[in-house]
Amino acid sequence: MNTPPDGASTRFDHPDMVLCPGGPMLLRGKHTIMDADGVEHETTRPVTAVCRCDKSASFPWCDGTHKVLPDRLRPA
Amino acid sequence: MQIPQPRGPLTEALFSALRSVSDDFYSVLAVGSSDGEDAALALWVLYELHYLGFDDVPDALEWDPQLLRLRSVLERDLELRLRERFTAPQGLSVVDDLLDWVDEQDGASVAGHVHRYADREQVIELLRVRSIYHLKESDPVAWVVPRLGVAAKAALMELQFDEYGNGDPNRLHHHLYARGMEASGLEASYGAHIDEAPLEVLEQNNAMSLFGLHRRLRGAALGHLAAFEATSSLPSRRMAQGLERLGFPAEMVEYYTEHLEADAVHEQLAVRTICGGLLADEPELAEDVWFGAFTCLDLEDRFAQAMLERWGLGEERQEEVA
Numbered sequence A: 001m002n003t004p005p006d007g008a009s010t011r012f013d014h015p016d017m018v019l020c021p022g023g024p025m026l027l028r029g030k031h032t033i034m035d036a037d038g039v040e041h042e043t044t045r046p047v048t049a050v051c052r053c054d055k056s057a058s059f060p061w062c063d064g065t066h067k068v069l070p071d072r073l074r075p076a
Numbered sequence B: 001m002q003i004p005q006p007r008g009p010l011t012e013a014l015f016s017a018l019r020s021v022s023d024d025f026y027s028v029l030a031v032g033s034s035d036g037e038d039a040a041l042a043l044w045v046l047y048e049l050h051y052l053g054f055d056d057v058p059d060a061l062e063w064d065p066q067l068l069r070l071r072s073v074l075e076r077d078l079e080l081r082l083r084e085r086f087t088a089p090q091g092l093s094v095v096d097d098l099l100d101w102v103d104e105q106d107g108a109s110v111a112g113h114v115h116r117y118a119d120r121e122q123v124i125e126l127l128r129v130r131s132i133y134h135l136k137e138s139d140p141v142a143w144v145v146p147r148l149g150v151a152a153k154a155a156l157m158e159l160q161f162d163e164y165g166n167g168d169p170n171r172l173h174h175h176l177y178a179r180g181m182e183a184s185g186l187e188a189s190y191g192a193h194i195d196e197a198p199l200e201v202l203e204q205n206n207a208m209s210l211f212g213l214h215r216r217l218r219g220a221a222l223g224h225l226a227a228f229e230a231t232s233s234l235p236s237r238r239m240a241q242g243l244e245r246l247g248f249p250a251e252m253v254e255y256y257t258e259h260l261e262a263d264a265v266h267e268q269l270a271v272r273t274i275c276g277g278l279l280a281d282e283p284e285l286a287e288d289v290w291f292g293a294f295t296c297l298d299l300e301d302r303f304a305q306a307m308l309e310r311w312g313l314g315e316e317r318q319e320e321v322a
């Protein structure tokens, strides 16, 4: 049988923000983000991917465009 | 949904037995193995007994031992064929390398064709055959939830909650697809287009049910999910633009614009927290995660090649739109 080794006392990581190497920042919960032009954008899902490469066509949200950028243009 | 049209000796025998009142399936077992579309459709119908079933088949047959026996014969054959095509990548970590590995595989793509070249008829054909999956999107992986440890289970539900609309039925992904189909004048009921589904669609669907329904294949199910999410955002953008180019209604476009944002999140979650959570508990499942991921890309490549060929595109053009 498969018994996953989670002791009842285990504390798991569950950060509100996660920086994904080469990609977006994950943001948990409801937030309002103001872009460079002063326009506010509200998150609509439990976890949102915020663009860090500046090239998303759905800015400020990530749309996967970071994947087609050369390494030097991808966020650290 | 009604039982589909048979496609060979096995489905002939199976479908008429399913519809009859008797629960004696020895005659079907006697047909023995079959292959190609006949075997794939038989397996697809046996799997559907676990989802919504058929109007013309008694619900109790879901757990009929003779049908389960036939199912396992067909499954063994499918799994064997899928495993034969797979070689595990060496020295790569799922969490650190899977997304880049997916980007490096360049399979054929229908989205590239839809984006710039496809005509309305081709897109309608695509929407219809894709509906076999999209109208039950996320359901096959839902079977995996009770088989996971705490971290992977919470992570999978965080993603699935979004797939199922975050509590709002109007946002449930397979419902968004149904609304898009309806607005495009297409029949949107579950399984409506099964008789048109080519072998590649049946196999894509069957592989997901195979991975989802077998606890021993939970690693493959989550690897498949990760690769699926990781190949969605950019193609969804191209699909949305192609649909707009051809004047499809906003509801159909919205299914894809929803996915280009949602799956930019989901691919990260699938790799980091879902597969990462699974492998922290059960590192020995890494190879199965790769197997699931490979199978997802491999089946999509075969599907895309089949559709592009059907639309008369030679290999050169296939590369151009990839």
Ligand code: FES
Pocket: A022, A023, A024, A025, A050, A051, A052, A053, A054, A055, A056, A061, A062, A063, A064, A065, A066, A067, B264
């Ligand atoms: S970080 Fe994904 S598109 Fe910018």
Ligand SMILES: [Fe+2]
Pocket: B137, B163, B173, B259, B262
């Ligand atoms: Fe979805």
Ligand SMILES: [Fe+2]
Pocket: B163, B229, B262, B263, B266
């Ligand atoms: Fe998704």
